[in-house]
Amino acid sequence: MPSADRIAKYEAALTFAQRQVQALIERSPDFFPIYTTGGRWHHAGERWTDWTGGFLVGMMWQFHRRTGERAWRERAEHYARLLEHRQHDTEVHDLGFVFLNAYRPWYELTGDRQLLQVIIQAGRTLAQRYQPKGRYLCSFIGPHSLFIDIMMNVPLIQYAANETLDADLARVAVAHCRTTRDCLVRIDGSVAHEGIFDTQTGKFLCQSTHQGLHAESAWARGLAWSLYGYSQMYGLCQAEEFREVAQRNAQYWIDHLPVDHVPWWDFHADLTLPPPRGAQKESSAAAIAASGLLDLARHAASPVLAQQYRAVACNMLDALVDPAYLAMTTPGWEGILKHGVYHTEKGLGVDESVMWGEYFFVEALTRVVLEPWESQDS
């Protein structure tokens, strides 16, 4: 069981997070930010891709879950409706990020079948990205490209398959996970960001990256996406082969995490160099991995592993609720968590607050606060 002191710190961080989100929606109604610039939510300019709307809504659902306040539910429903048209969006591979966070909590709270239909449609839309020759869902870059990030979105297809008993959807989800494992996940548990395929033959050609240091490096957020994505897939289809991958990812994470419990943006970054390509922390990867490890702890193959995952997750959260990362004592900062990174190469959201970091931080803290028995022994 986490100590009362730890729970109190997490509660205080969640209360601060609620204040920041409330201020954002009062200042900029119906606006879905992606990253801050100098601590202020960025309103214009490049987004690279439109993938983060579900995280703002997801935080509102988490706040409703913790406080029971009707206002958070009403806000979540309103903002979710603004994203409903995305169920038909064929431009992105990120529909899991949108609908698992904006619509799944709503459906599971109410049992409303119309909400389920939106989730199922989004799953079917995402499944259209399937490349039968290579057996993967392609990234928004093109049919030749597979991203590790898609591991966090493919659970949407598996969820839709479970709800509809559509075996074709399930086959697509499982095939994608196997191809990702075989082409992007390395023996040591680290992952590449991207795989490149020959679209004529479906043959895997090489590993690559957009957001990591280089093709052979271990981009921290990519590893967190993989860990949590395979853990979710295990939760949805109980395939031992996917739990094995999540545990391999977790072991790499644990073995390479710096002593202050927050990763550098890439596990291979040259720390003798200055930020952003050298010694740059990545708080959003820590938040995703913390929530992913708490998820994986529920499925872990042994109580010892489960205990280790919970302990590492809480160590990371302890670091993130410190003022070094939490913006609570940083005047004028509009985000919740400082020192996140979006896209180093493009110079987008580097050493800033990023919407997915905010969401997974809130999700992980809420898990510990509301389900402390799941964090026992940490």
Ligand code: GLY
């Ligand atoms: N495009 C997903 C990410 O930045 O992690």
